[in-house]
Amino acid sequence: MSYFSRLSRAFENAPELPLNKYSRYAIISDCHRGKGDSNDNFLKNENLYFTALTHYYEHGFTYIELGDGDELWENRKMSQIIEIHNNVFWLLSLFYRQNRLYMVYGNHDMEKKKRGYSNSVCSSFFCTDTQCNQTLFPKLSFYEGIILKSTCYDYQLYLTHGHQADFFNSTLWKFNRFLVRYVWRTLEHFGMLDPTSAAKNYTHKDRIEQRLGDYAQRTQRPLVTGHTHRPRLDASAPYYMNTGSCVHPRCITCMEIEKGIITLVKWTLSVKKDRTLYVAREVLSQFPLPI
Numbered sequence: 001m002s003y004f005s006r007l008s009r010a011f012e013n014a015p016e017l018p019l020n021k022y023s024r025y026a027i028i029s030d031c032h033r034g035k036g037d038s039n040d041n042f043l044k045n046e047n048l049y050f051t052a053l054t055h056y057y058e059h060g061f062t063y064i065e066l067g068d069g070d071e072l073w074e075n076r077k078m079s080q081i082i083e084i085h086n087n088v089f090w091l092l093s094l095f096y097r098q099n100r101l102y103m104v105y106g107n108h109d110m111e112k113k114k115r116g117y118s119n120s121v122c123s124s125f126f127c128t129d130t131q132c133n134q135t136l137f138p139k140l141s142f143y144e145g146i147i148l149k150s151t152c153y154d155y156q157l158y159l160t161h162g163h164q165a166d167f168f169n170s171t172l173w174k175f176n177r178f179l180v181r182y183v184w185r186t187l188e189h190f191g192m193l194d195p196t197s198a199a200k201n202y203t204h205k206d207r208i209e210q211r212l213g214d215y216a217q218r219t220q221r222p223l224v225t226g227h228t229h230r231p232r233l234d235a236s237a238p239y240y241m242n243t244g245s246c247v248h249p250r251c252i253t254c255m256e257i258e259k260g261i262i263t264l265v266k267w268t269l270s271v272k273k274d275r276t277l278y279v280a281r282e283v284l285s286q287f288p289l290p291i
Helices: 003-007 043-056 079-086 086-097 116-121 171-189 204-217
Strands: 015-017 024-030 060-067 099-106 125-126 132-135 143-149 157-158 223-224 240-241 251-258 261-271 277-288
Touching: 003 132, 003 204, 015 157, 024 043, 043 060, 043 086, 043 251, 043 261, 043 277, 060 086, 079 086, 079 116, 079 125, 086 099, 086 125, 099 143, 204 223, 204 240
Parallel strands: 015 143, 024 060, 060 099, 157 223, 223 240
Antiparallel strands: 024 251, 125 132, 143 157, 251 261, 261 277
């Protein structure tokens, strides 16, 4: 199956969410939440992520996680990830209770596509604040793709993780997971990067992004993905967009849709004139959607 077919298949039974000037969506990809050890790339940016997520919750945004939210290649147990990042999952549960939570699976959390996964693994969690078990998101569905459909005009925005354009990370994902767990995870300590990773291998990254852009252009489907960790939002090339990731060295990037405008945002730690630290939200680029 070609990457064109794999990408098209992601939207065959995708849910359609309304897109209009009143819509508020926060789209974040590639959190790679781990179990708190030295390989947990999310750990260094957890406070930035929690601050951003709190902002989106308080301002009425619907949260869409665009794949690779949890690192299930290096880690076998989702329960350990939930336990370590307890505060994050508590906040996600608040979105869930208000029907403002949608999740897409990527190659690193492909396990979530199993029927009944959320009910068996994500039904409840132990909240450290209340010291008791609370509901997480037991009936949540994990999708391969989501479509944001304009309620007024003939315009649709297609959301998926983007690994479908990557043969090794889609068709051969189980073999690649084996290599990550038992080969590359060890070799990375000696400075050797995984050559099959679209996030770490720049030649591979360029190739995957070229395919995603080509698919979006040829099908006339504006496409928002993650996977490569390289943020992109260009008004002169509005068909292929990328949210970036939450594992950049000093920031997280994401996309916002509000008042008919799509915005690429960076959340980072900054310093005031009195030398106090604060989390800053910086707009990187934006343009209006034809909705």
